[in-house]
Amino acid sequence: MAVAGGAMTRGPRVLLRQIREAMADGGPAQGRLDVVVRTIAQSMVAEVCSIYLRRASGELELFATQGLNPEAVHATRLKPGEGLVGEVARLAQPISxxxxxxxxxxxxxxxxxEDPYHAFLGAPLLRGGRAIGVLxxxxxxxxxxxxxxVEDIQTIAMVLAETVASGELLAQEELRDVEVAPHRPERIKGQRFAEGLAYGHVVLHEAPLPPERLLAENQQVEEIRLREGLNTLKASIDALLDGGQGKLAGQSFEVLETYRMFADDRGWNRSLEEAVRGGLTAEAAVDRVRNEHRARFAQARDPYIKERLHDFEDLANRLLRVLGGETPGQRQLPDDAILVARNLGPADLLEYPRDCIRGLLMEEGSAASHAAIVARALQIPCVGRLQGVRDRLSEGDLVIVDGETGEAHLRPRPDMLExxxxxxxxxxxRQAEFAKLKDTPAxxxxxxxxxxxxxxGLAVDLENLDATGAEGIGLFRTEFQFMVSEELPRLNTQTALYKLVLDAAGDRPVTFRTLDIGGDKVLPYMETTEREENPALGRRAIRLGLDRPSLLRLxxxxxLAAGAGRELRVMFPMIATVDEFRAARELVDVECEWARRRGRPLPALLRVGAMIECPSLLWHLDALLPLTDFVSVGSNDLFQYMYAADRTNPLVSDRYDPLSPPALRALQSIQKACAETGTPVSVCGELAGRPLEAFALICLGFTRLSAPAGGVGPVKRMILSTDLTTARRGMDKLLGSSAGSVRNEIESLARKLNVGL
Structure with a gap:
């Protein structure tokens, strides 16, 4: 670039080839790095070119320079966020x-x-969406x-990032303390998303690009490869859309429609084309654009924007596999695959061969996220909130997923593996014991x-009814169908899904929870300009349904159409006042009258219920219960609202214990009120799926529990071993405790009575 502004003197492709030649040289690592910065400076007509790399401490160390004092190399270190170089790394974006x-x-x-120099252009060396250095x-x-x-320096930085991380530019001894993927055993503490234990070999949900495929030998060839790859990607999605109606569940089918729309995104396609014209291979272009999306969207707080990043991530993965010659939808996995991802959408897991996936590790997400719910439905051990796990692992590494302790063991020692x-x-x-109990009444x-x-909440969940011996579905989450679609699902589409669920259940009861959206569950076709400071306490669930009655009425x-001629159970979420339930039930009556006037069949038996998850209802059950046909306790939300602690926030989610006297007394008051009015009541939160917590629930008088599929067997074993009359006497004594938690006391009681936990 000329000092007055202009293009590179030799063009980016020539420079990238020169960098490749410098990297291939067999000389000392520092000498090769010095050649690289000198080559970049000459080509870009810059008086200074410097490379900083992030040390394990987080500091950015000057590793090589052309133009600055050579004695500063390996002596100058910048603290995280310090200076303009630190700012480039923090933002993961170029600064000019x-x-x-x-x-x-x-x-x-x-x-x-460096005091004489005024003009500054810095670009992050991005690996996995995180800055490992700065050029x-x-x-x-x-x-x-x-x-x-700016475009040129980003391309160069991308090449340098991959080659530094791979050890091609610097020998491993120079990289020993640099924060790239390590090779020693490590333990990372996260959060348990789905119970279970597994070990196997890492499969990266977004596999890194091999360095040897970064630089284009022939730009026109790469442009053709990219264009053909995009066409193949779109055609494969179209083929599934055209022929997949009978093969794919409703949610999986609709997510394909979303992917197809994003595959046509002009901005994404244009960014790929520009990267190839800059001298990269088609694969490198995809990887670079993906890293840029990650870095840009990582700054966003809006849940919808972050969900859109997941769509682009998935498209990039698919396109990379197409460019690598893999047939779409037929990715080969080892039979002991541990899937490692930053985050997953609700359909991602369903598109991998289920028999090959042993476990799942995620950097982000929450136990309430849809990926976690899918993992539990498929009984895949899952640990999330593992900061930096993606960059600490390489494809094929041995890893342990401990869904009991919420930990990941990377490259474990033999004794840990044993x-x-x-x-x-x-x-x-124990699982074999649970299977034998499948047909035994609880x-x-x-x-x-x-x-x-x-x-x-997924079509795949329906298989668990027979596998676990569950007596029905106590909570069917209907929002998945809405969340994976880019437009409001039509009436016939919704009806088809609900019929599918009822048909699979047969004569077993199914309770449909109406839309629980809003808050962190944003629908693209319902986005508004209004931003809520605290969306979890804002316009969500039944509040949104009543504010937009046409949505709820649809x-x-x-x-009602799906339940024609049979029993239909409908439940409204997040009811905070009796008036809200009255208004929601009136909409049911309106729709029933609408169907009658048109001669349309109605359910043979219609039951309408409410979820008790807002603490306000605890003091108004006398007014609510006579209006309902049944109620269900949503313990997850009830307790997070009681304790003002977001259950998805790792900083506060462990600040309270549901086995504490206040929580247990609240549950007891609900059960007693329902018993006095003859109102059927169930508990459908995570609490019902853990044996110790379920033991407490039946001691409080609850006789109807709705648990995740993996919890049905363990809870049934507990029930079969419990003398409830004796256990209740012991539980009554604990409710008056002044302790913050009585978990240990409840466990001691259960073990004293030989309850199978």
């Missing part, structure tokens, strides 16, 4: 300034001798670098019958 010293983030280091060029004269120059194998053998024996030792149901119409 005509007068760097005047910028508030400028930090002067006298040992570098900088500087000039004395004040000038603004143009868009082409310990996990022993624990898995014990779990396997009756306590002293003869109390407990109804065990399961939670669902869903009720579909449910």
């Amino acid at each position: 300034l005509s007068d760097a010293p005047s910028h508030p983030s400028f930090a002067y280091r006298p040992e570098t001798g 900088v060029v500087q000039n004395r004269a004040e000038r603004r670098y143009d868009e082409d120059e 310990s996990v194998r022993s624990r898995m053998a014990v779990r396997s024996q 009756v306590t030792v002293d003869g109390t019958r407990i109804t065990l149901l399961t939670n669902a 869903q009720l119409r579909a449910l």
